[in-house]
Amino acid sequence: MVKYLFNSLNDLKTFKEDQSVVITDIDGTISEITSEPSHAKITADMRNILFVLSSQFKFVGVLTGRDINDALNIIKLKKIVYMGNHGLQRLKNGKIITDSRVNVYVPIIKEIYEELTTKLKDSSGFNLEYKTLSLTVHYNECYPKCCAKKEVLNTISTMSLGKLVKIVEGRDLLEIRPPVGDDKGSVLQKFITENNIKKIIYIGDDINDVCAFKKLKELSKEQKILGVSVAVNSKEVPKHVKESANFYVENVQETFEFLKWLSDKDVNKCN
Numbered sequence: 593m594v595k596y597l598f599n600s601l602n603d604l605k606t607f608k609e610d611q612s613v614v615i616t617d618i619d620g621t622i623s624e625i626t627s628e629p630s631h632a633k634i635t636a637d638m639r640n641i642l643f644v645l646s647s648q649f650k651f652v653g654v655l656t657g658r659d660i661n662d663a664l665n666i667i668k669l670k671k672i673v674y675m676g677n678h679g680l681q682r683l684k685n686g687k688i689i690t691d692s693r694v695n696v697y698v699p700i701i702k703e704i705y706e707e708l709t710t711k712l713k714d715s716s717g718f719n720l721e722y723k724t725l726s727l728t729v730h731y732n733e734c735y736p737k738c739c740a741k742k743e744v745l746n747t748i749s750t751m752s753l754g755k756l757v758k759i760v761e762g763r764d765l766l767e768i769r770p771p772v773g774d775d776k777g778s779v780l781q782k783f784i785t786e787n788n789i790k791k792i793i794y795i796g797d798d799i800n801d802v803c804a805f806k807k808l809k810e811l812s813k814e815q816k817i818l819g820v821s822v823a824v825n826s827k828e829v830p831k832h833v834k835e836s837a838n839f840y841v842e843n844v845q846e847t848f849e850f851l852k853w854l855s856d857k858d859v860n861k862c863n
């Protein structure tokens with residue numbers, strides 16, 4: 593049963609130590625949702641707390657559906673771990689490493705982007721975010737949203753290249769991705785194994801974060817790690833997303849409060 597995080601801080605004191613890891617999603621988790629994706633940003637306070645935590649903890653990182661350059665532009669911190677395009681891109685020693693399995697799909701994604709742009713140009717509200725390795729079709733400005741989603745799915749089904757890609761639903765969006773690569777759960781698991789992580793917190797708000805929540809539960813149950821997941825709630829967040837996590841906070845501001853609490857070494861201030 594998911595618990596309100598600020599009633600459960602005692603359970604989380606064990607994470608206030610330098611071997612801990614915090615990985616977070618970006619949109620809706622550490623940055624407020626904006627109707628135009630390119631307007632998303634994090635506050636100076638949020639940036640500061642991520643910076644502080646990155647010098648206290650083993651790792652602090654973001655695992656996002658955004659292109660990694662976009663994530664870098666939003667976060668603007670050198671010391672943290674970046675995993676972009678749902679883990680298809682990673683930043684290592686200042687260089688972007690791309691999962692080589694996607695190379696063959698790059699021109700396919702581009703062609704689908706161009707075709708969709710043409711086919712959806714007379715329908716109002718769609719916003720196409722081209723991310724080289726994937727493509728996001730936002731319909732948050734369409735009305736009704738369910739029809740917009742159907743329109744995109746129907747349009748892709750008429751394209752010959754449509755059969756070669758994977759379509760994944762997110763918060764008022766459909767993502768067109770290569771059929772290779774992993775979900776956020778498998779990406780997180782790989783990261784945990786590669787870095788011998790024993791204590792990890794994952795924070796997210798979207799359907800795509802559920803795999804990460806579930807993976808941490810599974811690995812914790814097998815006693816491989818001590819992992820907790822935190823869902824950032826809002827009226828747009830589907831109930832099952834919140835219920836898949838161990839804890840929830842009510843909004844992005846509470847994510848910040850939680851990160852601040854984690855960075856505070858004085859455990860007596862916890863409650």
Ligand SMILES: O=P(O)(O)OC[C@H]1O[C@H](O[C@H]2O[C@H](CO)[C@@H](O)[C@H](O)[C@H]2O)[C@H](O)[C@@H](O)[C@@H]1O
Nearest residue numbers: 618619625626627629632656657658728732763
């Ligand atoms: O895994 P995430 O970091 O949460 O990435 C998921 C998608 O986030 C972005 O879209 C979401 O945020 C936008 C800005 O607030 C908002 O306009 C949109 O409705 C949300 O779905 C991003 O633009 C996508 O590329 C990511 O896949």
